[in-house]
Amino acid sequence: MTSITGDGDSSEGSVPPWLWFWVVLYVISLPAQIRFYEPAILDLFFHKDWLVLVNVPELLPFLALFIGVLLIPFPWLRAFYLERQFQLAEPDRNSSALTEMETFLQQHAPGIHIKTNMLRTDQLAFVYPLGYRKTGIALFGSLFRLWRSDKQTAEAILLHEVAHCRHGDALIIGVGSFFEAVVRNFIVLYLLFCFLPLSWSFASQSIDALQSGIPFANKLQQIFTSILPGSFLQLLGLLGGLASVFVLPIIAIWGAEFNADRFAINQQKSSFDLLHALNKISLPRSIFSWIIFRLTHPPTKMRKWAAEPRFGKFLIVLLLFPVAYFAKLLALIARALSEYLLICSDFAEIFVQLADNIRTYFATIAPIWCAMAVFFLLWPFMCMYWEQYFGGSRGTQSFDTYATYLMSALIVGLSALLWIQMA
Amino acid sequence: MSVVDEWTKKIAEAAVPEEIDLAPSIAHAFFSGGKERKQLFQREKKNVQGAFGIAEIALILPLILQALVYSATTLSTFISSTELNSFLTALNTTFSFRELAKRKQKVAALPDDPFLPLKNVLLIISGELHSMGLPEEESDLITFRILMKLLEDSAGASQFIQKIAKET
Numbered sequence: 354m355t356s357i358t359g360d361g362d363s364s365e366g367s368v369p370p371w372l373w374f375w376v377v378l379y380v381i382s383l384p385a386q387i388r389f390y391e392p393a394i395l396d397l398f399f400h401k402d403w404l405v406l407v408n409v410p411e412l413l414p415f416l417a418l419f420i421g422v423l424l425i426p427f428p429w430l431r432a433f434y435l436e437r438q439f440q441l442a443e444p445d446r447n448s449s450a451l452t453e454m455e456t457f458l459q460q461h462a463p464g465i466h467i468k469t470n471m472l473r474t475d476q477l478a479f480v481y482p483l484g485y486r487k488t489g490i491a492l493f494g495s496l497f498r499l500w501r502s503d504k505q506t507a508e509a510i511l512l513h514e515v516a517h518c519r520h521g522d523a524l525i526i527g528v529g530s531f532f533e534a535v536v537r538n539f540i541v542l543y544l545l546f547c548f549l550p551l552s553w554s555f556a557s558q559s560i561d562a563l564q565s566g567i568p569f570a571n572k573l574q575q576i577f578t579s580i581l582p583g584s585f586l587q588l589l590g591l592l593g594g595l596a597s598v599f600v601l602p603i604i605a606i607w608g609a610e611f612n613a614d615r616f617a618i619n620q621q622k623s624s625f626d627l628l629h630a631l632n633k634i635s636l637p638r639s640i641f642s643w644i645i646f647r648l649t650h651p652p653t654k655m656r657k658w659a660a661e662p663r664f665g666k667f668l669i670v671l672l673l674f675p676v677a678y679f680a681k682l683l684a685l686i687a688r689a690l691s692e693y694l695l696i697c698s699d700f701a702e703i704f705v706q707l708a709d710n711i712r713t714y715f716a717t718i719a720p721i722w723c724a725m726a727v728f729f730l731l732w733p734f735m736c737m738y739w740e741q742y743f744g745g746s747r748g749t750q751s752f753d754t755y756a757t758y759l760m761s762a763l764i765v766g767l768s769a770l771l772w773i774q775m776a
Numbered sequence: 777m778s779v780v781d782e783w784t785k786k787i788a789e790a791a792v793p794e795e796i797d798l799a800p801s802i803a804h805a806f807f808s809g810g811k812e813r814k815q816l817f818q819r820e821k822k823n824v825q826g827a828f829g830i831a832e833i834a835l836i837l838p839l840i841l842q843a844l845v846y847s848a849t850t851l852s853t854f855i856s857s858t859e860l861n862s863f864l865t866a867l868n869t870t871f872s873f874r875e876l877a878k879r880k881q882k883v884a885a886l887p888d889d890p891f892l893p894l895k896n897v898l899l900i901i902s903g904e905l906h907s908m909g910l911p912e913e914e915s916d917l918i919t920f921r922i923l924m925k926l927l928e929d930s931a932g933a934s935q936f937i938q939k940i941a942k943e944t
Contacts (some may be wrong), residue, residue: 435824440815446795471801472815476833479827494798501794510828517826526825533823606825635821635832646830649823769852 365619366754368612368666369732369738371674378721379602390415392625404554408484409546410591414598417531421602424527428482431527432489435481439563441491450500454492457508461515461620463745465490472497476478476729477633478514480523486743488518499633506633509617511627516616517730519744522609532648536758539595543588555580586691593688597681599648604677607651611659611670624660631657664757669760675725678718685714716776719769726766729758783936790836790925791918795837806841807943810818817842818848836910840918841940843904847897848941854897855926855934859890864927866891871920897923 359746393408424430434443444451444467451469458465465480466489474495483489490493517523601670614631618624637643641653650656659670689710693703733755741747784803788796791873795802805812816838821830857863870882877913881896898919905915 433852438822439824445797445800447800452796471798472805472812472835474833475819475823475830477819477828477831477833479824481826484826493831494801495831497797498794498833501796513828516827523826529825554790630828633831633833645823649825649827650829653829 365751366733366757367430367520367736368371368608368614368670369728370520370522370612371608372522372528372602373723374674374728375601375605376425376528379418379550379743383419386415398560399593403637404550406546406550407509410542411594413433413535413539413542414595415674416529416637417535418598418602421528421531424530428484428524428527431530434480435491436468436489439473439476439491439493439695440470442470444469444492445471448497450497451492454496454500454507454511456509458490458515461498461512461550461744461746462488462490462518465515465518469493469497475496475635476512477630479519480514480525480526482527488523488743490514490518494706495633496635502511503629505621505626506629509621509630512617512620513613513627515744516558516613517609518615519613519740520609521739522613524743526606526609528650529602530598532603533645536599536648537596539592543591547587548584551580583695590688590691590695591757592690593684593686596684597688600680601674601677603648604674606649608670610650611654611673614656614660615667615670618662620661624662627660628657631660665686667754667757668760671729671757672764675722675761675765678722682711682714686711712776715772719772719776722765722769722772726769728764729762733758779935780939784837784841785933786925787840787922791804791828791840791921792836795835798835800838802835802837802841806838807939809943820831834909836918839905839908840922842879844910844937844940845943846904847900848937848943850893850896850900851926851937852934852941854893854923855930855937857890857893859929860894860927862890863894864924866894867920867923867927871917876916879916894923 376630390412393412394404446452453466455467458467461723464487466483466487468489469492471494473493475497476491476493477496478490478492481489481491496507496510499510517526555576562572563569614627617630618626621627631653636653637646651659660665686707689707690703693706697703733752735749779840781800781803784806785796785799786798788802802816802918805816807813816835823830854863866886870879873882874900883898886895888895898916901922902912902915902919905918906912
């Protein structure tokens, strides 16, 4: 990976705060979502049949997100949890590295509060909310070591964290706090709440059937032709549902990460130190841990790729969040297909239904894309005041990259208008 | 400042200067034992929103303290020897060579009398560090720097080694 030194052709500019945009949309759509999940929730609490437990894996992604958003107005809860979890304490004031880091941080994010855990090395640094406009930063032993051995790289990491603070990410980035718990345990939850109750129900029906003289072979055949394919489709549908609920906030979080990397590059006028810092990130040991890491950060290779300040790359990073709506559509198609196949075997009918649903989806997201287009056009004017509100100091306003925002607005806006026409 | 705090700092300064800021916390955690010491060797990797990413950086100072604890008996014999000046000369001569193989040859060529305590302590500390995952070359150089620091103030070092011996 080559590093770019100097201003590059589009080194300025920041990614709009898509996570804030998404939170606003989520809150607006909450009544509709509650109406959608209400029957499943009511069944779970008031229905006497224990087979309603199959609703649990479907409800969990919604609940994880709902609780994450619900906790945003209580930033001190996240602070309490993280400070306890990572054993963060007031820093040792005798450390000269701390004094230097504190001076550096105060220049870029005045008022940021430092806490440390000098013994932990799996983390370098992270920001967390201490209040609505007060941010804390946790610094770890590994960062202190890096500060002494490779100061520029350590500065790139601190600048990345500063960007989260100035971009207002610290307050809301915790919305994804429960994603990992759901994803980690999803298959177990599926087996426990879906597969096991259904298997139990089938087994008890089979015993009744055998007692009434139905041959065992018929029941055995049913396992392979109906129960197992049905369970697979059900799992596929649930995974589609999970992905459709999580994909937008995850990509919005990725947007915040790309923006933070970009801020570090802009401040250092080079991507060299950030690329060096990215090399310090550990590689996931399995596909599953790769997936878990992706819940909070984009792939490191992608971050390195985006670190090169080129017009096309910045455009792609800007459009990542709008494109996530297509990923959500794919997840919804997987979910819908699994449900259709469970109840209907006429493929022509299924495809007609799917096409109809896809049209409805585009008609529904068209106003959101229009709003995104407007946001693209306004963001270069807003970002300075946005950063001042959250970061305490005003950054410089630059319109060098306005063409990229304009292009993004055109792509997103024209697509939205096209969908409105089609509807 | 206690003996262990003072000497952990001295050793960090000599062997891993990039961990000097961590020395007081590491000394406290290591010599408190129990959960706090365990934390120094944990390789838990937790995902956090708003972080830079999960790091792949290990601290060396806790490994050095662990290696010193494992070799406390040999260190006691070494530091209580009457031939400390000869050891200092031998160390300086040996570590004037850049290549590890040559240094090893030089150490092996030293006569057992009076250099056996030095040969043992070099072998054991660098072996322990290497077994804990440090490259052989780095383990050898760190061991040299630790021993040079201990020899600078053998009386103080003796007190430190006594404290360390209690940890075994």
